[in-house]
Amino acid sequence: MSSTVGRSLGWYRVPVVVVALLASLLLIVPFVILVATSWTGGSFILFPPEGFSLQWYTEVLDDPRWMDSFRLSLWTASLSTLIAAVLGLLGAVGLARVRSRLAQRWIRTLFIVPIALPPIAYAVGLYGVNMELGFLRGTLVTLIVGHALVALPYVFVIVSGGMSRIDPALRPAASTLGAKWPLVLWKIELPALLPYLLSGALFAFVVVFDEVVLAVFLVPPGEQTLPLRMLNASQEAFSPELTAASTLVSILAILVLAIIPVTNAVRRRRALEGVTR
Amino acid sequence: MSVPTITMPGAPVSPAVRKPLGVSRAESRWLLWPPLVFFAVALGLPLLMLVTQSFEGGGVAYGDALDVPTFAGSLMRTIVMAVVVMVLTVVLGTAYALAIVASPVWLRFGLLAALILSLWTSIMVRSFGWMLLELPQGALHWFLGLFGLADEPLELYQTTIGMYPAMVAVMLPFAVLPVMSALQSIDREQLNAATIFGAGPLLTFRSVTWPQILPSMLSGGVLVFVMALGFYVTPLLLGGPSNMTVSGVINAQMNQANRPDIGAAMSILLVGGTMIVYLIADRLFRVSEKWG
Structure with missing residues (x-):
């Protein structure tokens, strides 16, 4: 594909990719935490979640x-x-x-x-x-x-x-x-x-x-x-x-x-x- | 009109048919009128309402709006915030777009997946995620605790410092996408030519890549700036009462102070400012044409 652009950057692509990986953490991590807290078996929001259960999903779907x-x-x-x-x-x-x-x-x-x-x-x-x-x-x-x-x-x-x-x-x-x-x-x-x-x-x-x-x-x-x-x-x-x-x-x-x-x-x-x- | 008229190129054309073949006046009128009427009603009517409402007291509302103590502060804060978020988002977004085209396939897939995930999920849900991360006993506190770095609860939630990363993350896709499409349409032969003639990575980037992605960076930046001016949900959830944006102050005037005229006057100022910025930027950088 456009890896010509990549090649043209030479070794400078390494810092660019590192910055982008850090930026991708900004995109993913909050979402992962959000999903993880919904699995909790307890009744409070906690991270890391306590145990694993889908009780809150049934709660929402039944409400x-x-x-x-x-x-x-x-x-x-x-x-x-x-x-x-x-x-x-x-x-x-x-x-x-x-x-x-x-x-x-x-x-x-x-x-x-x-x-x-x-x-x-x-x-x-x-x-x-x-x-x-x-x-x-x-x-x-x-x-x-x-x-x-x-x-x-x-x-x-x-x-x-x-x-x-x-x-x-x-x-x-x-x-x-x-x-x-x-x-x-x-x-x-x-x-x-x-x-x-x-x-x-x-x-x-x-x-x-x-x-x-x-x-x-x-x-x-x-x-x-x-x-x-x-x-x-x-x-x-x-x-x-x-x-x-x-x-x-x-x-x-x-x-x-x-x-x-x-x-x-x-x-x-x-x-x-x-x-x- | 059942006989089709055939016009040869260069043949003398009678004035009645001097237009692109197959386009009649009626057709563009019929097609464009419904959306234009819709704009007049759905956009024109509310704006008209704002104007009449804000002038109900003979323009007093504008003076009152500027006298609301939180308004001047929030105005400054909103503009500073929009500028900072725009700069950070454009810099990070350009790096992100470059990394997507420059990294090996497996990594590109991961970066694209993260981008698409955040483009497809709602801004509010992503802000919830940031809240969970930043709460005094939240996920970040837990993570730092693993290294024995967090003894006391974090003071990040509902602070200015805590608000910026969330806003940048929320806006990032809008800065990445235009730069990415510009990068993909760069002529590869130009890059090859630069390499063959002995240009190093820096010179190639400066003289070939940079000029071709700059317009997209600018139009992405304008879009982020304009959207950040009207930002409501993320500052509400993460900035707290001490970091109210103009949108938050308008909401307070409408729902707590019960002064719809002041709310309308502030809305007019916000819409006016945003539209002026957008229209000027649109003329300068052709923002609208970067789309689609």
Whole structure:
């Protein structure tokens, strides 16, 4: 691969790799400790854990409050992801058709801006909308819309990446043969973009599922999304129940996101079989 | 319009069809309108709310916001924090990206796995892990105790020193990924050419590699800086009440002091500052174009 870069560094690569290994400890160690404390057989958070048991996992999975929060997070995040996926796809496809370079740059910036938007300020703004428009009070509409906006850049960035890999000659070819733009979109661009849309949507889903700041302001009293329940639990008492829940959420995220490389591998194998057949 | 028009290259084009083949005006309009309308509603409306709310008392809220004693301090602290975290993250992130492309396969796999694990798990969960590490009787205390180094409980939890490593760790993937993709797209022949002509590792790095990864380092840095300005969860969990960021002060105004107008005014200042930084950096370093 790019080991040419490695060779060009000569012996200087040794200190670089050592620094990187130390940095990777920053990434891994806290997570390992978190997982380890959830195995404890005792009732306090201790490291190293006392014995080994999965009692805190059964505790979380049997607790209706945790499961209610899980279900709430699941459907609100799914809805937000759906909105973000549709709009991000339209944006990425539409942007490629804009001819002015200047307009293209500005629209691109606009689509990416939500990543840079401070979540707390955005949450305060949405909260204000909630208060002003009475019919929204007590509903989850602003939370879902806000999460969709937060998720949109991820879909947009990944789908635009796919858009730039489509052969630019295909579209003129199709339209010379008489296809109108909806047909071109449906028959040529959408199939080519589908894997990118899938990975963008899955990534967006995980981001939204974990988002907590908007939830602090926008979830109506009496309900809690999963991250919000976790944040509140951490402010009260740090128990193995919380680290067990955190571990479960992380495993879920890893499983969801692992769909992307697996489907890619399957598709590559199918393509290969198609060639050899 | 059922007859397709075929335009040969160089053929005289009537004004009506002088546009890329197969793109009609209607199509870009139909495709782009829904997301743009969504942005107007989902982004424009809340920002408008912030503006009207903050001017409810005729702009008094802005004066009051600056008079809140914790605000000025938190503003300084947030900016210092964002700068320090940005610098540390970019330096470490560049080393990390270089190590990924420069190390043997088994090591590269480990480094990538650590990076992906932290990219895929939530910032809050990772902050919980840091809390467990830094608690007075936490994992770090236990680890130091193995070497007989820790007699007293650690004083790291909810201190400034304890907050920075956690924030750097949380932000690291955002600095590594752009540099990594820049490194992977360097033309290998340039590096080979430099070696053949007798350039040592330092000269090769300075004149071939460095100029090609610098834009990505900058755009990664801008992203980290801007995200750090709005950081809420990690400072809340690890910095404690003495290390409140602007986000924490806004939250306190909304939920404890019950002054939504001041909260809105502070939010406007935070959004305004962040957006100005982002837009300037976007024009200078083309941050948005480094994505995808």
